[in-house]
Amino acid sequence: MADLILLFFLLVCAVTAVAQRELLNSAIILSIYSLIMAVVWVRLGAVDVAITEASVGAGISTVLFIAVLTRVKRREEITRFRVQVLPLIVVLAVGAALIYGTLDMPDFGSAAAVSNTHVVPRYLEKGVEETGTDNYVAAILASYRGYDTLGETTVIFTAGLCVVLLIRSEKKRRL
Amino acid sequence: MMDFILAKYNFWIYVIIMMIGFYAVIAKSNLIKKIIGLNIFQTSVFLLFISIGKVEGGTVPIYQGVEAVYINPLPHVLILTAIVVGVSITAVAFALVVNIYREYGTIEENAILEMSKTDD
Incomplete structure (x- = not known):
């Protein structure tokens, strides 16, 4: 309910x-x-x-x-x-x-x-035995699917780069 | 019939939330409203994934002995990634909106389309 x-x-x-x-x-x-x-x-x-x-x-x-x-x-x-x-x-x-x-x-x-x-x-x-952490989510995120997390980091980096470039070009125009 | 509804209602709610977000994205003219719609759309997908991973009587996926029944942790991992990617999308969209506002002085889509027509 x-x-x-x-x-x-x-x-x-x-x-x-x-x-x-x-x-x-x-x-x-x-x-x-x-x-x-x-x-x-x-x-x-x-x-x-x-x-x-x-x-x-x-x-x-x-x-x-x-x-x-x-x-x-x-x-x-x-x-x-x-x-x-x-x-x-x-x-x-x-x-x-x-x-x-x-x-x-x-x-x-x-x-x-x-x-x-x-x-x-x-x-x-096997999670606890192989990765040594009690939290399965952390075990999968950082170990079994570490490449996903690497890809995620790449996305965040690209997004940050985009935001910085967009905001900077706006400042240049105002000068 | 009641069992059927109880077995599926979580999936129906995800559809309704997703359609509210979808309507905002395609029907609203205000760009900020479109981004709000996009956010709602994203969270509805998260709701679907987490609902799929739910196991009746299972505990939180933190080690509590071998015989314990756990909720499926894999969707949680995928959604953790998706939430962060969703915020990145929102941030880039906001940067674009701010630039559009500087250029056109409005964030209403139909007004922007009018202006870019007269520019040509």
């Missing part, structure tokens, strides 16, 4: 963040959305993800949002106040297709699902 209430609040936050015209309010609601998401992660047993979501999703993202909102117009301008029909049709069609797709998915929480019976039992069996 608690899960359902959390997921309901998640939906409410998502809708208000999108519908709100004052962009600062949107940013704060998005931060609340991230915090509720962090609680959902704890309920689903993903504690490492919850920590990251609370610090990165609710923390750094919000700081970035506010930093940008100090530089641009804070109010969304509405030229026509109505729900646009064509995007709505596209969204509903894609949503229906995705829901149809979930009907074939294994049941929520089933231990027999393919994703839970392949590769992972090996990690759980």
Whole structure:
């Protein structure tokens, strides 16, 4: 039951963040959305993800949002106040297709699902012995799938480079 | 019927959240709103992955003896990477938005399109 209430609040936050015209309010609601998401992660047993979501999703993202909102117009301008029909049709069609797709998915929480019976039992069996850490998430992240993490670091480096270049060219133009 | 709903509702909620984000990305004219939509879209995918890894009666994936049942840690690892990559995307998008605002003085997409039409 608690899960359902959390997921309901998640939906409410998502809708208000999108519908709100004052962009600062949107940013704060998005931060609340991230915090509720962090609680959902704890309920689903993903504690490492919850920590990251609370610090990165609710923390750094919000700081970035506010930093940008100090530089641009804070109010969304509405030229026509109505729900646009064509995007709505596209969204509903894609949503229906995705829901149809979930009907074939294994049941929520089933231990027999393919994703839970392949590769992972090996990690759980040998992880502590082979990597020397009690935390399986850390063991997989840094050891078994170390190359993924290397790729992630490359992405962050590239993104940082992009941001620096974009902001610098803007400063040059102002001079 | 009730069992069926209980077995799937997490996946349906992910679809609904994803569609809210998708609508914001394609229908909203404000660029910041589009980025908010993108963020919501991303988190919905995270919800799908973590839901797949959930094991009924399993504990948090931290070593507690060999016989314990654990929640699947692999989706957690993938999503940890994805959250950080998502923030990188947001940061680059913000840098672009700030530059667009300097150039055009607005972050409304239709106004920008009008202006670039008259530029030609």
